Amino acid sequence: MDLFILKQILIIFALSTLVNFIFTKIKIPTIVGYLLTGILAGPHLLALISAKHEIELLAEIGVILLLFTIGLEFSLTHLLKIRKLVFFGGLLQVSLTVGVFYVASNFYDLSWQSGLFIGFLSALSSSAIVLKLLQERSELTSNYGRTTLGILIFQDILLVPLLLFANLMGGDNVDITREILILSLKTAFIIGFVYVGSKWLLPMLLHMIAKTRNQELFMMSILLICLTIALLTYQLGMSLAFGAFLAGLMISNSQYSHSAFSNIVLFKDTFTSFFFVSIGMLLDLNFVIDNYQLVIISVVLVIVVKSVIAGGTGFIMGHTFRGTIVVGLALSQVGEFSFILAKIGQSNAIISDFYYQLFLAVAVITMALTPFLMRYSLPFANLLMKLPLPKILINGIFPLKEVDIPDIKSHLVIIGTDKSALSLSLMAKLNNLQQVSIVFDPMVAKEKLRGGDLTVYGDAVNEPILLKAHVETADIVIVSIGNLIPTMTIVEKVRRINPNAYIIVKAKNIDNLEQLYQLGADQILPEKLEIAIDLFTRILVKKSYPQREVSRILTHIRHLNLGKFSEKDIINPPTVFYELRNMSISAIKIEPDSEADRKTLLETQLRSKTGVTLVAIKRDTTIIEHPEPDIVFKANDIVYVLGKPEQVNLAYDLFSNPT
Numbered sequence: 251m252d253l254f255i256l257k258q259i260l261i262i263f264a265l266s267t268l269v270n271f272i273f274t275k276i277k278i279p280t281i282v283g284y285l286l287t288g289i290l291a292g293p294h295l296l297a298l299i300s301a302k303h304e305i306e307l308l309a310e311i312g313v314i315l316l317l318f319t320i321g322l323e324f325s326l327t328h329l330l331k332i333r334k335l336v337f338f339g340g341l342l343q344v345s346l347t348v349g350v351f352y353v354a355s356n357f358y359d360l361s362w363q364s365g366l367f368i369g370f371l372s373a374l375s376s377s378a379i380v381l382k383l384l385q386e387r388s389e390l391t392s393n394y395g396r397t398t399l400g401i402l403i404f405q406d407i408l409l410v411p412l413l414l415f416a417n418l419m420g421g422d423n424v425d426i427t428r429e430i431l432i433l434s435l436k437t438a439f440i441i442g443f444v445y446v447g448s449k450w451l452l453p454m455l456l457h458m459i460a461k462t463r464n465q466e467l468f469m470m471s472i473l474l475i476c477l478t479i480a481l482l483t484y485q486l487g488m489s490l491a492f493g494a495f496l497a498g499l500m501i502s503n504s505q506y507s508h509s510a511f512s513n514i515v516l517f518k519d520t521f522t523s524f525f526f527v528s529i530g531m532l533l534d535l536n537f538v539i540d541n542y543q544l545v546i547i548s549v550v551l552v553i554v555v556k557s558v559i560a561g562g563t564g565f566i567m568g569h570t571f572r573g574t575i576v577v578g579l580a581l582s583q584v585g586e587f588s589f590i591l592a593k594i595g596q597s598n599a600i601i602s603d604f605y606y607q608l609f610l611a612v613a614v615i616t617m618a619l620t621p622f623l624m625r626y627s628l629p630f631a632n633l634l635m636k637l638p639l640p641k642i643l644i645n646g647i648f649p650l651k652e653v654d655i656p657d658i659k660s661h662l663v664i665i666g667t668d669k670s671a672l673s674l675s676l677m678a679k680l681n682n683l684q685q686v687s688i689v690f691d692p693m694v695a696k697e698k699l700r701g702g703d704l705t706v707y708g709d710a711v712n713e714p715i716l717l718k719a720h721v722e723t724a725d726i727v728i729v730s731i732g733n734l735i736p737t738m739t740i741v742e743k744v745r746r747i748n749p750n751a752y753i754i755v756k757a758k759n760i761d762n763l764e765q766l767y768q769l770g771a772d773q774i775l776p777e778k779l780e781i782a783i784d785l786f787t788r789i790l791v792k793k794s795y796p797q798r799e800v801s802r803i804l805t806h807i808r809h810l811n812l813g814k815f816s817e818k819d820i821i822n823p824p825t826v827f828y829e830l831r832n833m834s835i836s837a838i839k840i841e842p843d844s845e846a847d848r849k850t851l852l853e854t855q856l857r858s859k860t861g862v863t864l865v866a867i868k869r870d871t872t873i874i875e876h877p878e879p880d881i882v883f884k885a886n887d888i889v890y891v892l893g894k895p896e897q898v899n900l901a902y903d904l905f906s907n908p909t
Contacts, residue, residue, distance in 0.1 A: 258301040259308075262527055265291055265298075279621035281379060284523050285614065288530020295535060302531065309528040312521030313378050313586070314494040318476045319518050320381050320390065320399075321498020322511045332400040335567060339397060340404020343563040343581070347373040350555055363419045367600045370412050371592055371609060372552060374585035375560075377402045377491065378525055379620050384580075387732055392667055393691040394576045397564050401581060406492045409587050413487075416594045436486045440496070447479075448500040456506045461908060472510045475501065489587065512781065529586065533614040537607045548612045553619070557582040570646040570692060571639065575631035579623040583616035584609070646692070655686055655704055659723040665710045665740060666730035667691045670756055674728060679703065681837075686719040690731075711739045713747070722748050729771075730756040738762075738769055745770025780895075783807060787896040788903075791859065800861070804896060835865060835890055836898045840905045842885040852879040860900035862893030 265287045273283040291298040299305060348369035355365030380398060381390070389395040414429055452475065459471045476497045483493030501507050538545050561578025569577060588609070596606040635644065662685040664675050671687070672694070678685045686704045689695040695707040708715035710731075721727060727744050729737055737755060744753055752772045757763070760776045767774065783804060790800045840847060846854045856864060867874040867881070868888035874881070883889070883905075891901050 255301050255304050258299055258305065261291060261298050262287065262305070262524065266523055266527065279383075279625070281382070281526055281621050282618050284526030285530040285618045288527040289533050289535065289614075290530075291527070292531030292533070294531075294533065299531065302528075305524060305528050305531070308521060309525035310490060312518070312523065312525040313491045314476065314480050315514055315518040316378055316382055316522045316525075317491040317495040318480075318498040319511060319514055320385060321495040321500075322502050322507050322514075332396045335397050335400030336404050336407075339563050339567050340401045340408070342566065343401050343560050344373045344405065344408060346559045346563070347556060350559065354551070354555075363600055364605070367416065367419060367591075367595050368605070368609075370415075371588045371595070372556065372584060374405050374409075374588045374591075375402060375556070375581040376583050376585040376617055376620065377406060378522070378586055379583065379617055380580050380624075382522065383621060383624050389732070393693045394564065394569065394573045394580070396693070397567055397569065397573070397577050398580045401560065401563065401577075403492075403495075405585065406489060406495075406587065409489055409492075409590070410487045412591060413594065416591055416598070416600065419598070419600055433487070436488075440483065440486065440488070443482075444496055444500055448503055452500050453504045456501070456504055457908060460506060468506075468509065469513045472501075472513060476514075512785065525586075529589075529614060529617060532589070532610050534607060534610065538611050538615075541608070541611075544608065545611050545615070548608060549615050549619075552584060552612055552616055553582045553623070565643075565646065568646055568648045568692070571635060571644045572628065572631040573646070573692075575634065576624075576627045579627040579630075580620075582623060583620045584613035588613060648692075655706065655718060655720060657723075658684060658686070658720055660725045661685055661720070661723070663688065663719050663721055663724045663727045664730070665728060666732075666756075667694045668730055668732060671728065671730040674730070675703070686724075688715060688719050709736075711736050711743075713743055716740075716743060716747060721751065724748060724751055726752045726754065728754050728756075732758060734758075734762055738765060741766060741771050742769045779808075784896060784899055787900065791900055800896075801894075835892050836901075837868075838889050838891065838898075838902055838905045840883050840885055840887045840889060841908070843908050844885075844905050845903075845907060846883045846905050847885050848882065850880050850882050851877055854883070854904060856891075856901065856904065860891075860893070860904060861897040862891040862901045865890040865892050 266284060269283040269287050269290075270280050273280060290296055293300070293302070348366065351369035351372045352362075352365045355368050360368070380402060384390045384392075384395050384398065390399065410433060414433070455475075456471070459468055462468075476494055479497035479500070480490045480493035483496060484490045501510055557578035559578075560581035561574040564577035565571075565574045592601070592606055592609050595601045596603065601609070662678055662683055664671050664678070664685060665688045667689050675685060675687050675698075686706060687698060688706045688708065688710045689698065690707075690709050692707060695705050698705040706715055706719045708718075710716055710729075721744055727748075729740050729744075731737055731740070734757075737757070741753055741755060744751060753770060754773045754775070755766055755771045757766065757774050757776050758778065760779055763774055763776070786807070787800060787804065790803060795803070846856075851864060856862065864877055865875075866889075867877050867883075868890070869884065889901075889905060891898060893901065
């Protein structure tokens with residue numbers, strides 16, 4: 251048995267683990283660690299990895315899964331909303347970047363073909379790195395996240411005509427009219443396929459698979475859909491990654507998108523690491539050392555020029571000064587698809603071997619710098635804001651109207667623009683709960699203001715913004731923004747302004763619970779832990795564990811993970827007062843053909859299966875209190891159940907999932 255490739259993978263994992271451990275300790279992004287692993291193990295340094303083709307294949311799978319999860323998270327609806335950003339913003343950014351680098355190439359006495367080609371190479375940015383960082387920071391649907399994604403999508407679409415143009419400049423005999431016609435037909439087919447697939451084909455297919463209740467089959471089907479659509483678009487001349495992104499978009503609007511995301515995300519991070527390792531393997535350190543001055547100048551030139559152009563595009567699209575800086579620095583690197591173009595350019599003698607090596611050095615270095623540039627983009631913008639800048643530059647071309655919030659008390663303040671915050675705001679509105687949203691995203695703020703919501707636009711880190719939302723008289727404050735440092739600052743200021751407010755914080759993990767509690771948070775929900783607990787609850791119920799045993803196990807899990815901050819120590823048996831403290835009444839709509847539809851309360855075994863207590867049923871305009879065991883559930887009934895969050899989730903499945 252030939253174990254060569256397994257040994258190569260083992261080397262990558264060993265080096266990646268060591269480098270990531272060190273980088274995590276010194277708080278440097280893991281992407282940089284993966285790139286460094288590739289540089290160390292690549293052919294130009296230690297030469298530990300020689301199976302370059304196999305590693306590139308694993309890297310391609312990583313990018314496919316990354317773009318697939320991003321498509322799942324973003325949704326087709328969001329894509330349609332940013333179509334102006336995709337086509338107008340993307341075309342503006344690419345055209346200006348190509349033009350500037352073409353002019354700059356004239357100073358190096360390059361041919362017009364070489365100058366134009368270098369402009370194309372420089373115009374593309376890295377979807378894999380930028381979108382991964384935005385996804386990790388929960389900023390994909392933010393204002394600057396949407397703009398960045400829109401421009402990146404345009405760049406990915408543009409890859410096909412750029413490949414065609416590269417072959418033309420290389421002297422290949424290409425019938426340009428025929429190729430453009432074929433490209434137009436392919437584009438029309440892809441648009442039609444995505445529409446039909448997302449509207450009818452995939453929802454019907456996933457519904458049939460979900461009815462089997464076979465998790466393994468569901469997982470295999472999701473992977474099959476992802477890879478099939480990726481290969482289909484590849485056969486049509488697009489990239490595999492762009493096809494995977496389309497596959498994610500097609501599934502994103504279905505009720506199964508969250509389940510698909512949770513199944514894929516574990517594989518995505520592992521395979522994506524191979525992509526960054528394979529990029530690092532391309533860097534020739536000897537070339538960098540021999541030409542360090544030229545490399546440094548080129549890196550600075552690329553970052554500055556691309557930041558100014560991309561930021562200027564963002565400003566024209568209506569961003570404030572902060573958004574302009576963030577968009578500019580996010581798109582300041584050279585992208586992975588430029589490697590494909592560069593190889594064609596070298597093969598067709600459009601660029602020399604020297605400029606090819608210079609391109610590789612600039613591309614890898616700018617990619618490695620991207621996590622730092624994105625991390626410090628907002629602090630950098632805040633620093634520049636201290637300068638005497640024109641008002642139009644600070645507020646953007648389309649500033650928001652100032653809205654006065656009336657004097658209110660005992661209201662809900664929701665801080666954040668991620669999916670959790672927006673969904674919570676909608677639920678509060680539907681249930682007539684008085685609320686004020688603090689939104690650091692002008693596009694979201696405009697939408698909420700148009701909908702009649704009480705909304706404050708601004709950064710909740712600033713105390714005047716909190717006071718404008720009347721935090722001092724609020725009884726509950728929700729902080730759901732993702733980033734730790736701003737979250738800590740907001741919690742501290744809210745607690746100082748209002749000592750009596752009940753502060754709930756959504757955190758990504760459990761590493762900083764103690765700091766947040768000390769600053770004044772009353773309840774912290776570690777996102778990843780709660781998702782894991784929710785999934786494990788479903789496993790225990792499927793295994794027919796008694797409800798009291800499920801509660802004991804979940805209490806034990808929380809204690810192990812949260813320590814002294816857990817809801818209850820396992821030494822003390824749960825009491826009725828403890829149980830009631832964690833319970834709430836939730837309203838659930840009975841969907842047609844769900845497991846409970848047309849069954850009696852007794853037949854559903856609601857209490858034994860989920861642990862919730864049925865309080866009442868709303869049927870049309872009638873409220874049925876204290877329902878009898880023989881009452882029959884009907885589609886579109888609203889049931890009110892009392893239980894803990896994990897129990898309510900199980901009840902939701904019973905009333906919503908199809909049989």
